[in-house]
Amino acid sequence: MRRGDRALHAYVGSVSLLGFAALLVMMLGPSASFVEGHLPQVLMLTACTVLGELRPVRLARREGANSGGSVTTSTAFAFAILVMAGPAAAAVSLGLATLIADLHGRKRWYKATYNLGQYSLSVAGAALVIAWLSPTAVLLDGGRVRTDDVVPLVAACAAFFVVNSSLVGVVISLAQRASVLRGVRDELLSQAAVDGLLLGLAPVVVVVAVHNLALIPFLLLPVAAIYMSARASLEKELQALHDALTGLPNRTLFRDRAIEGMATARLDAGAMSAVLLIDLDRFKEINDTLGHHIGDLLLKEVGPRVRGSVRGDDIVARFGGDEFAIFIRDVESPELALQIAGQVRTALADPYVVEDLQLHVEGSIGIALAPDHGTDIDTLLQRADVAMYMAKETHSGSRLYTPDTDPNSRRRLTLLSDLRSAIENHHLILHYQPKADFRSGRISDVEALVRWVHPELGLVPPNDFIPLAERSGLIAPLTEYVLKEAIGRAADWRARGIDLRVAVNLSVRSLMDLDLPNRVAEMLLDADLPASFLALEITESTVMADPVRAMRVLQPLADMGVRLSIDDFGTGYSSLAYLRQLPISELKIDRSFISAMTTSENDAVIVRSTVEMAKNLGLETVAEGVETPEEEAALERLGCDYLQGYLLSRPLPADELEVALPELERIWAPHPRQWSAP
């Protein structure tokens, strides 16, 4: 048995026993009451108590637990009995009611005895307060309300409520292995409004009962109304704070609890808290190929596994999609945080069986620690997010945040907010770099390269903001913008008799976007540009990040007639066998090999074998970053198909390129060439 279970059993046992003892004492003790002559009233109220207990309103509670134990309408009537007929009658009536309800609901015996115990103790608590505060121990005697009665009545109500809710709060926290103090506090807060109203009705019930028994059923109406509306608002509140699919807290609740957790974390030197952000690898793939239904069922399995792989008082939440988060209040060391992340990953890695399908999912986890990486939850979440991306990118499973790998240093953060508006305000412009055919001498292609015209910093090169855009989700609107611009430009040129295919660079996020082919098709249609006038450049590592998915984006694009090239070839770790299966037409040999090939035999060999291998695979080759005539001559000898680089032309604004184009073609076409590198 786990430690938590033992505590729960001990608690349930003691409440049952204590409650039973309290019941005995109440029954044997003196009964201060005016029950004499009011037996019909007491019987009627007992009936109402039973009814109230049989029609409880179950409120969904924290983390998907649906344990009842809430104070039902029965308590208003039981409390009225307490006032009229004393604790023994109230305890017996309430005990009878809960016993009937538990039998009816086929509750396990220990749950029933626990409920009996809980109610007995609550009644006893209220009775003690009455005995203590009221000199005669008889309230509302004869159905008259005296001023002396008010304080004991209110105090007794409060005592009943506090004892009952605390007992409930403890049992729920123990069952969920959550913090007991927090459980009790949550229970008190969440029930205060409803229970206060219900218990407050008790004196009215007494007065009505004494004066006219027939009116009692009418009292049920407002009680029911109170309950219905209270239930509706509580449910709404709980829904708003929990993820419907897994029952786990959502981001809002996670933030609240984590803030609380950090406030109460240990303060001694070296103590820290950890935020773990978990993202499932390949979940989107499963969701897209097998459908949302399967995706949802899978997430339902993932939730409990994450929950079950950490301690009960750690906070586990689902942020939506396939993103989960954990807050751990006291962690002794970064190593321990990594170890916990390892446990979570192990728990996730076991195969899932969803509707007879065996599925495998792994998680990437980013970890940020307080106070080292931030002292407020939002900073921690953001840094855990950075670490999570690092984990994904490096395939390392879980990663601790390290500041030097964070693209969000301060300068970059201001850049980031600027970039957002730059995209909206069209402060991004495209330069076009031509590519020439070695044989025909024609310039048939240009590559679109984005630049940012920053009001203060001037022209910002893409290497300074593309990685930033990739991290922040801005890459999607950026790519959209570049595609639209480039397609529009090519269409405009074509309308004016300048036939140039324009190539656009794609980031990994764009390549994972299954909707990309549709949008490209739409843009081409809008601009009235044939697909063969568009090329897309992707890097090897972009494809290898998720080859199956990449293929599902690339194939429809290729089918449409869009030309696909592998950019920066030679820098990645791609398998040739895999490249063969891709619908690509072209390899662009990375600049680093070109600039080294005339001095390094090794690089020359790489370039030569790349060109040969490409030929065998029926692919064309482009040498990028060609800067010297020597490089150009060597490449021509090797049979490379296209050349691109400063030797031919730097990337130019569209209008400048138009002007330079005839001259470039003239220089290029006849041998021997005379380069006029700018």
Ligand code: C2E
């Ligand atoms: P890339 O696709 O490899 O682009 C070639 C880069 O090399 C360009 O830098 C270009 O100006 C530069 N270059 C061209 N010829 C020469 C040469 O002879 N010598 C030298 N030293 N450099 C040369 P740029 O424009 O700064 O672009 C850098 C990278 O930014 C690009 O590398 C590409 O990966 C990325 N990028 C540019 N525009 C976009 C875009 O619209 N979307 C995405 N996702 N990435 C882009």
Ligand code: CA
């Ligand atoms: Ca490129």
Ligand code: CA
């Ligand atoms: Ca390149």
